[in-house]
Amino acid sequence: MSLPLSKTICLIHPARPASARCPSCGTFYCAECITEHEGRLTCARCLAAEQAPPVEKPSRVKIRLPIMPAIQFLAGLITLWFIYHAFAQILLSIPVDLHDGTIWK
Structure with a gap:
């Protein structure tokens, strides 16, 4: 009390x-x-x-910021390579006799 x-x-x-x-x-x-x-x-x-204006603490994200674009670029490049590889595997699985042109005759 x-x-x-x-x-x-x-x-x-x-x-x-x-x-x-x-x-x-x-x-x-x-x-x-x-x-x-x-x-x-x-x-x-x-x-x-x-x-008083709030005091901003330096964050660790700002310290790593210069390397982030490089990491994102590499991640995008690896993703594109996997998509390209998967598409190439699909094309390789198509039978060879489809390419000789006799299937349409």
């Missing part, structure tokens, strides 16, 4: 009673430390965290 607001103190100014609680982090602040932003009360630390 949490303390009533009248018995809490400001996190930054311990000598002052708390007048609000930040809904994001849940800490209590005095009237000078709390900020109203877009119709809600929030502390300066949470407000700065919300407004």
Whole structure:
């Protein structure tokens, strides 16, 4: 069970009673430390965290990116070779007497 607001103190100014609680982090602040932003009360630390642009971490995908086109090209080449080989095997399985032209006479 949490303390009533009248018995809490400001996190930054311990000598002052708390007048609000930040809904994001849940800490209590005095009237000078709390900020109203877009119709809600929030502390300066949470407000700065919300407004800061997100920090992008370098991903491992970007490190491997220069070799990916070569890998994709080789995969496509191997796939085409397998298709060509399968088509050639089908053509080789056709009987030889089909090629002499007597089947149509």
